[in-house]
Amino acid sequence: MRLQFILAFAIVLFAASTALASGPTCPSEQLAQYNFKEDIWDDSGNLVEDDSAASMDQPAAKDLASDPFEGWNRFWFQFNDSLYYGLFKPIAKGYGYVVPEKLRLNFRNFFHNLLFPVRFVNCLLQGKFQGAGLNMSRFMVNTVFGVGGLGDPASAHKKARPEIADGKEDFGQTLGHWGIGNGPYLVWPIMGPSTVRDTAGFAGDYFVSVDTYVLNFWQAIGYFAFGRVNYLSLNLDQYDTLKQGAIDPYQAFKDAYLRLRAKQVAE
Amino acid sequence: MRKTLFSTIVTALLLLGFSASALAAESPRKRVEEGVGEIVELLKDGRLQDNDKREAALEDISKLSDKYFDYKYLAMMAVGRPWLEMDDNTRDELTKVFRKVLELNYLPKLEGYSGQKINYVKEMVRGDKAMVITEVIDKDKKISVNYRLVKMNGVWMVYDIIAEGISLVKNYRTQFAEILHDGDAQTLIEKLRQKAKELEAAQRAENGN
Numbered sequence A: 001m002r003l004q005f006i007l008a009f010a011i012v013l014f015a016a017s018t019a020l021a022s023g024p025t026c027p028s029e030q031l032a033q034y035n036f037k038e039d040i041w042d043d044s045g046n047l048v049e050d051d052s053a054a055s056m057d058q059p060a061a062k063d064l065a066s067d068p069f070e071g072w073n074r075f076w077f078q079f080n081d082s083l084y085y086g087l088f089k090p091i092a093k094g095y096g097y098v099v100p101e102k103l104r105l106n107f108r109n110f111f112h113n114l115l116f117p118v119r120f121v122n123c124l125l126q127g128k129f130q131g132a133g134l135n136m137s138r139f140m141v142n143t144v145f146g147v148g149g150l151g152d153p154a155s156a157h158k159k160a161r162p163e164i165a166d167g168k169e170d171f172g173q174t175l176g177h178w179g180i181g182n183g184p185y186l187v188w189p190i191m192g193p194s195t196v197r198d199t200a201g202f203a204g205d206y207f208v209s210v211d212t213y214v215l216n217f218w219q220a221i222g223y224f225a226f227g228r229v230n231y232l233s234l235n236l237d238q239y240d241t242l243k244q245g246a247i248d249p250y251q252a253f254k255d256a257y258l259r260l261r262a263k264q265v266a267e
Numbered sequence B: 001m002r003k004t005l006f007s008t009i010v011t012a013l014l015l016l017g018f019s020a021s022a023l024a025a026e027s028p029r030k031r032v033e034e035g036v037g038e039i040v041e042l043l044k045d046g047r048l049q050d051n052d053k054r055e056a057a058l059e060d061i062s063k064l065s066d067k068y069f070d071y072k073y074l075a076m077m078a079v080g081r082p083w084l085e086m087d088d089n090t091r092d093e094l095t096k097v098f099r100k101v102l103e104l105n106y107l108p109k110l111e112g113y114s115g116q117k118i119n120y121v122k123e124m125v126r127g128d129k130a131m132v133i134t135e136v137i138d139k140d141k142k143i144s145v146n147y148r149l150v151k152m153n154g155v156w157m158v159y160d161i162i163a164e165g166i167s168l169v170k171n172y173r174t175q176f177a178e179i180l181h182d183g184d185a186q187t188l189i190e191k192l193r194q195k196a197k198e199l200e201a202a203q204r205a206e207n208g209n
Helices: A002-022 A028-032 A070-098 A101-114 A116-125 A129-145 A171-177 A196-206 A210-214 A217-234 A236-245 A249-266 B002-025 B028-043 B054-068 B071-079 B081-085 B088-112 B168-182 B185-208
Strands: A185-188 A192-195 B117-126 B129-138 B141-152 B155-163
Touching: A070 A185, A070 A217, A070 A236, A070 A249, A101 A129, A101 A217, A116 A129, A116 A171, A171 A196, A171 A249, A185 A196, A185 A249, A192 A196, A192 A249, A210 A217, A217 A236, A236 A249, A236 B088, A236 B185, A249 B168, B028 B054, B028 B117, B028 B129, B028 B141, B028 B155, B054 B088, B071 B081, B071 B088, B071 B155, B071 B168, B088 B185, B155 B168, B168 B185
Parallel strands: none
Antiparallel strands: A185 A192, B117 B129, B129 B141, B141 B155
16 A cells, blocks of 8 residues: 555656656747747836837837936936945934834825825826825824824825825826826936926925925925935845846936836836 | 555556646746745745855845846846847847846845735736736725736746836836937947946945955
8 A cells, every 4th residue: 555655656756756747947949939929018017009010129218218417317326325335324324223114114104195186186186086186084083093194194094095106106107198298307416317298297296295384494404314215224225235236326226216116106 | 455556556646737737827926925835935034134054045136036037038138130141159148247236236136025915916828928917005095016928838937127118128128229320239248247246346345344
């Protein structure tokens, strides 16, 4: 009985091993015939409608940005990179070491909550009325029951909340939503990657931000810097991972920025 | 005796056919789930956090990834059309060094995994291509992570990971395109080799501390 069992086991093992060994190999003819058509689905999983026109060398035009200011952009990219490693990262690390994570998450919620008017206005401008309503109720609940937005009781009550992304909404996205293209890619000192469209959007959001009206210039800089350091302390690895793995970091970040924005606009 | 031996062989053959077809019929989603599960299992032993056992742990993950990742297909998609003009040696060399860069950069990052929940949202299949949509729940954030798969000899293999809309393959494609435009495949291989060396040196320095 035992012998039979061992025999059966051995045969199954043998079968499995050959199946596995032949599995991952890559038939070269399958590669050689490849015609490099664009994928069936885009990166968010939506069907690409017109798959005859799109090829891998020409990605969808709306996601692209020209780069006529590459010299300027590369200079400021380098500058920001040095600033990140020389200043922001060490500060964020030290800050993260001293301040407990729970408190840093509270601060993040606080900043997020304060940006409510920007999200609300841009939801309305994009015709996302449900999103605007949800942002509104979330803002109320978190401000009243979350001690001025430090806590996030609204998302703790998952049952009451329909599944909708509480994502970023800004005026750059609103412009993109109505079909305005990126325009040239632009890197700004300290602020980082942007495009002409998103820069205009940033200026637009300035007028609906709370801090514009209650803080003076130096307070606004402090507010911005603190928000940035707090954010970095919670996401320290992100920048490094993309930077270190890239053979051309400038191109890698440009691609990442444009694709992230394309995804946010599409949502 | 003879009868029982015969039935054993029949059962074994049945099982054999069964296991082979089960392997082939596994859905893309199942494959991703299984691969992620196996890697998570490997991470549980804590060797990655242990400086002495770190290298062995990374090697195990690398070996495991062969079962689920098609690195050659990944390299081909990252290179794009110029791939067609490369000979087999160049392709293999490029795949090898590109894989090394990816492993050196991304595998150590798995250390940060601490039991985050993964939701499998949906899978889509058309012909020999598939996509699996997932969400990683990290604290109170949802991170979208999508996988692209291709059917190779009846088995679904992952060739692209899209995190928050940023595709690994496409991110490298934009970098490769410029290098291949100004130089040739050898320039690209040399650049990747340099990158691998740089990453290795950085990791050695980090482990030494």
